[in-house]
Amino acid sequence: MKLYYSPGACSLAAHILLNEINVDFDLERVDLKTHLTEKGTDFYQINAKGYVPALEINPGLVLTENVAVLPFLAQHDPQQNLIPPSGLGRAKVLEWLGYLNSELHDAYAVFFTAQLDETQKAAAYAEINKILNYIELYLENSDFDYLVNDNFGPADAYLFVLTNWSKLIQHDLAPFKHIAALRDKVAQRPSVQMAMRDEGLI
Known part of the structure; x- marks a missing residue:
């Protein structure tokens, strides 16, 4: 998985949960003013809404909105009771x-x-x-x-x-x-x- 984030933005909640569930994941920072990622990618091509969080589950499969992203991550390992x-x-x-x-x-x-x-x-x-x-x-x-x-x-x-x-x-x-x-x-x-x-x- 890859989390597109901006430091301190609401995507931090997803970042926290990714750490909780102990999965391998990548981070890619997004500049919310230029809408470019740290690798120079047009963020609108990843999330047409233009804001974080955007969680790439698999290539081409992206989940957005904290009300969806956070429960999705929390249910990853039922034994953790998140x-x-x-x-x-x-x-x-x-x-x-x-x-x-x-x-x-x-x-x-x-x-x-x-x-x-x-x-x-x-x-x-x-x-x-x-x-x-x-x-x-x-x-x-x-x-x-x-x-x-x-x-x-x-x-x-x-x-x-x-x-x-x-x-x-x-x-x-x-x-x-x-x-x-x-x-x-x-x-x-x-x-x-x-x-x-x-x-x-x-």
């Missing part, structure tokens, strides 16, 4: 991935896709905080070690990556103590440390 095989447990993973993708990802993305004045920034921060408050309250009332159950999984990787963006936009995560605790736990995983190093983030 995702329930079926039923409500798996549906809860998909529910979280859908929420993170459509709500939290989009709330952060505003800062990267437009020049915001101070009023617009305040509104954008408020939107992020509203979503994080929902997650914070959920974690506060949950008996699980991670978002879905007691096992690390794709939703945890995705939440970790998205909340990393708070540093880039000068957003304060300090009020979200349960999210911070989950982030700290995820950050300690060897798969996360390896991915962060490989992408030049630490």
Whole structure:
């Protein structure tokens, strides 16, 4: 497999899971401004949408969108319990991935896709905080070690990556103590440390 990625982008979640499942894979960096890969390939020829992640499973067979890529990788080795095989447990993973993708990802993305004045920034921060408050309250009332159950999984990787963006936009995560605790736990995983190093983030 080959993961087309941009350092620190949402493709980092797929990079983390690839490290978790211990498969042989290649990485190819994408410049999202020029849409060229590090080998000089037109990224639009690989993924016509023009953004990461793009997971090349076999030559010519490419999977995109985190809500598809992350469960696909997580189910690679059922013994690792990264995702329930079926039923409500798996549906809860998909529910979280859908929420993170459509709500939290989009709330952060505003800062990267437009020049915001101070009023617009305040509104954008408020939107992020509203979503994080929902997650914070959920974690506060949950008996699980991670978002879905007691096992690390794709939703945890995705939440970790998205909340990393708070540093880039000068957003304060300090009020979200349960999210911070989950982030700290995820950050300690060897798969996360390896991915962060490989992408030049630490």
